[in-house]
Amino acid sequence: MTRVHVSRERNSTLVKKKKAVALRQHGCLACEVCGFDFLQTYGERGREFIECHHTLPISSLGEHGKTNLKDLALVCSNCHRMIHARRPWWSIDDAKAALIGANGSRAQS
Ligand SMILES: [Zn+2]
Ligand SMILES: [Zn+2]
Known part of the structure; x- marks a missing residue:
């Protein structure tokens, strides 16, 4: 499942x-x-x-599901790994909310 997800994310033209x-x-x-x-x-x-x-779960796309630009998020390698580190996967907002600032306190937003 993760492999399918990741290979879809390498789908080049949309990423470009x-x-x-x-x-x-x-x-x-x-x-x-x-x-x-x-x-x-x-x-x-x-x-x-x-x-x-990909911010949408692959299962909701189907074999020929279309991906929209708005369903893609640009993330650094660390954040991407963290998003997929455990189930359920984080949304971008979840990841942001979990982010602990450099001062060690949770960001308020
Ligand atoms: Zn991903
Ligand atoms: Zn990041």
């Missing part, structure tokens, strides 16, 4: 589109959960590097 839209909107590609920006941290090697997460 998603990145292009985010770049145009924000001028950078940052994790939607924690704001991590690969370019800022790793320099050139990190340019346009970010993972894509």
Whole structure:
């Protein structure tokens, strides 16, 4: 199940589109959960590097289910792993809510 999910997330054209839209909107590609920006941290090697997460459960898509851009979230590798680390998977909002700030206290939002 996880494997199917991940291979769908590698579905290239949509991911490229998603990145292009985010770049145009924000001028950078940052994790939607924690704001991590690969370019800022790793320099050139990190340019346009970010993972894509499907916010809809694959089971609701069916074999030829269409994916919309809005069903994709850009996340860093850490957040992506955490989202899938346990069942039930986190939503982006769950992940944000769980995020513990650098000062060790839970973010209020
Ligand atoms: Zn992140
Ligand atoms: Zn995912």
